[in-house]
Amino acid sequence: MTDGVVERSRPRDRILETARDMFHKHGIKGVGVDAITEAAGTNKMTLYRHFESKDDLIVECLRANAAKAGAMWDTFEAEFPGDKLAQLHAWVRKAAAMLNTDGRGCDMANAAAELTEPDHPARRVIKELKEAQRERLVGLCRDAGIGQAELLADTLSLLFEGARVSVQTVGAEGPSTQFVRMAEGLIVSFRGSAAG
Amino acid sequence: MTDGVVERSRPRDRILETARDMFHKHGIKGVGVDAITEAAGTNKMTLYRHFESKDDLIVECLRANAAKAGAMWDTFEAEFPGDKLAQLHAWVRKAAAMLNTDGRGCDMANAAAELTEPDHPARRVIKELKEAQRERLVGLCRDAGIGQAELLADTLSLLFEGARVSVQTVGAEGPSTQFVRMAEGLIVSFRGSAAG
DNA sequence: TCTGGAAGTTACAGACCGGTAACACCCTAG
DNA sequence: CTAGGGTGTTACCGGTCTGTAACTTCCAGA
Structure with missing residues (x-):
């Protein structure tokens, strides 16, 4: 056991x-x-x-996961109060650390892969929670003074999401090893182009 | 039916x-x-x-998928013979098109999410086939005269992989809509930095 | 026309699944 | 002390799952 x-x-x-x-x-x-x-x-x-059902339990688990992930953002604010750029870099480090903790990908992405029924109750909350996470990352990029905040946030988000599935398919020694370099390079590049 | x-x-x-x-x-x-x-x-x-078993059927399906994906690369060569950079851009367009065909992600990634037993026969072939795909993309980037070919290939690969799961979780109107812009921007950026 | 192998049919084994009913228990609040 | 709600236990329902056995049908090639 x-x-x-x-x-x-x-x-x-x-x-x-x-x-x-x-x-x-x-x-x-x-x-x-x-x-x-x-x-x-x-x-x-x-x-x-x-x-009331296994599906209900699944939904509650996903919500609990999202709540835990949401708490992570608060630790960034606590660690670097007001310094949004430092918080963004903290997010990158945290994301990279998650890639090496276990070989399983994002629970929501995995759930979406498994629960294919279009009207499964979990699909609604997955979309809601993912969109909420995107909002937070966009907000962080914008508050960090980056011009194209949405584009950077979406790029970082896609990179991270891709790194997680890459770990799940080819392992932690694959392309995901370059995640930090990619992410940091993007932040530098976006900061260089235009600021708010 | x-x-x-x-x-x-x-x-x-x-x-x-x-x-x-x-x-x-x-x-x-x-x-x-x-x-x-x-x-x-x-x-x-x-x-x-x-x-000989359902697992065997699963493995054969994954191999068949990979064979079909492999044939895609040959069409790029046929369409732009010798012009590796054009073939790379063709890959980007093809990848973007796949994001809008259906809301399901990569079959191998989905299979890896479902088949969690570490010694499941499918896990070996998923890793093999994903590594082979990476080799092809790296080769294309290198032959296109890009200096840091591995880094660009891995970045594009992670972006695409992330875009596919994003489509599966939040839909085709999410961050994945920016995939082409991200990819093209990266190619330009990598071509500008150093060439072989 | 005969024959052998591939394919179809039916039934079944054994296990597991999500979900429910009925009942015994224990522990705390009044 | 007592009542009642939360919990544990056992058994069960109907369904589905992978995989197999035994048998029949069909059809191509000699």
Whole structure:
């Protein structure tokens, strides 16, 4: 049982945390609710008392992931108060670090790859949360005084997203090793062209 | 039955083609062998006479995909014989076109997201085929006279990969719309810096 | 016309899936 | 002490999954 995470807390929290971990490691369709509840040290009935379906649990996991990712931005602000450019570089470093932590890509991207039904409830929240993340990165670029903030943010975002899937397909020794160099080069280039 | 592709040909070919189509649309774990054989106008026993398991079928589908993608490069050479820079721009246009054809990402990336077992037979071939694709793009960049060919190829590759997952998560109207602008800008920038 | 192999058919095994029912338990708030 | 809500337990439903067995049908080539 490598999927522990059974610290004593309220069953709902344990289920949510365990499900997040197992969905991340083994994929959504690769994990059944029985396995989740067992790893969470509880049982199926309790799961269905707190979540109305597996799909509902999936959505809650994605929201929890996004909340955790959102908290990351606050640490940048705390670490470099007011210095938006430093925060942008901190984002690059953090992103690069994530590439080497584990070989699994973004949970939302993976979920979108697995859940192909066009009206699956998870697809709505994935789009919402991804768009919110884009807004934050665009805002950071703009506040850092970069002229074409949207273009830089989108480029960095696509690079990072691509690096994550690259790690998942060819491993951490592939093209993703150049991510920092690419990102830093882009920031320099965009700062050189035009400032707000 | 929207997953037709039942033209009269040998059962093995029909199964392979149908499986490629259905895996692409609905994901690998989202399609059972019964559904494949039915859509291919044959039956399960015939599938298992030609493929030793579903995993084997998956691997063959990935190889077939890669073969089709490989043929794409030959069309570039045929269209712009000897003009490697033109072929690189053709790659950019082709990549951009793929972003708008359907909302599903790269089959290999999606497969890697779904098949999480570290020793799954598909993971080997995904890595092999992705590395082969990288070699081709690096070669194209180098032959186009670009100094840092590997870095440009990896950057373009990551951008494209990221654009495909972006289409899958937020749709074709998201950051991926800027893909051509990003790619062309990078090529210009790399050509300006140093040439071979 | 005969024959052999490829393909189709039906049924089944064994496992797993998401989800529910009915009931026993425990622990805390009143 | 008691009542009640949250939790645990067991069993079950109907469905789907990969994979196999045994048998029939068809068709091309000799």
